[in-house]
Amino acid sequence: MKTMRLFPVYLHRFDNPNPQPERVIKLIEEMNPKQKSGNWDEMKVKTTEGLLHMMPEFDFLTNWFRKCLKEYRHHYMLDCEDLDIAVMWGNKSAVGDYAAHHEHTHNLSYISAVYYITEGSPTVFFDPRYAAGGEQVEVCWKRGRDIEHDVKPVPGSLILFPSWLPHKSRPHTGPDPRYTISFNVLPTGMVNNGMYGFPMAHITLNNYESKAGTG
Numbered sequence: 001m002k003t004m005r006l007f008p009v010y011l012h013r014f015d016n017p018n019p020q021p022e023r024v025i026k027l028i029e030e031m032n033p034k035q036k037s038g039n040w041d042e043m044k045v046k047t048t049e050g051l052l053h054m055m056p057e058f059d060f061l062t063n064w065f066r067k068c069l070k071e072y073r074h075h076y077m078l079d080c081e082d083l084d085i086a087v088m089w090g091n092k093s094a095v096g097d098y099a100a101h102h103e104h105t106h107n108l109s110y111i112s113a114v115y116y117i118t119e120g121s122p123t124v125f126f127d128p129r130y131a132a133g134g135e136q137v138e139v140c141w142k143r144g145r146d147i148e149h150d151v152k153p154v155p156g157s158l159i160l161f162p163s164w165l166p167h168k169s170r171p172h173t174g175p176d177p178r179y180t181i182s183f184n185v186l187p188t189g190m191v192n193n194g195m196y197g198f199p200m201a202h203i204t205l206n207n208y209e210s211k212a213g214t215g
Contacts, residue, residue, distance in 0.1 A: 081189025
């Protein structure tokens with residue numbers, strides 16, 4: 001028997017040469033991250049509002065994120081003018097809360113990201129093939145059945161992954177708070193010019209956050 005491994009899922013890691021973790025933590029704390037809802041462990045992660053990418057205070061970090069996205073776009077020769085951040089927020093898992101993110105995906109997004117500011121509990125990515133048997137006949141198999149993969153936080157590292165890939169974080173049990181930044185990415189400008197010589201879509205991020213509260 002010959003086995004062919006097809007269609008793997010690729011994650012990409014970038015390492016920030018100048019992460020400035022204390023500066024980033026201070027900025028996140030100034031935004032007063034809050035628990036949005038629920039009282040069980042999986043909802044105890046405190047988050048900021050999703051407009052960090054629009055704040056000049058974060059430019060030193062956001063500009064580096066955009067350089068990483070440019071490298072990603074060129075690597076895959078994506079048929080779009082640019083990749084840009086649509087929403088970006090900070091996360092804090094406090095000491096003693098055993099906070100975790102539940103298993104989820106990011107809808108209405110193309111690429112998602114987690115940037116590790118500190119050490120802490122790992123991010124868990126799930127084999128997307130596992131869900132394929134959810135409504136079909138499934139015969140359990142043992143060989144190669146690992147359906148989860150832990151990514152240990154390395155401070156200053158950025159992980160880009162497909163937004164449809166299921167993931168979560170394990171409960172944080174460390175002696176210090178766990179800080180991360182997450183963001184979602186969309187293609188912008190002319191997308192998929194195609195064989196007809198005109199784009200299938202032209203996407204412009206409207207920066208709706210900047211209009212909030214203006215009446």
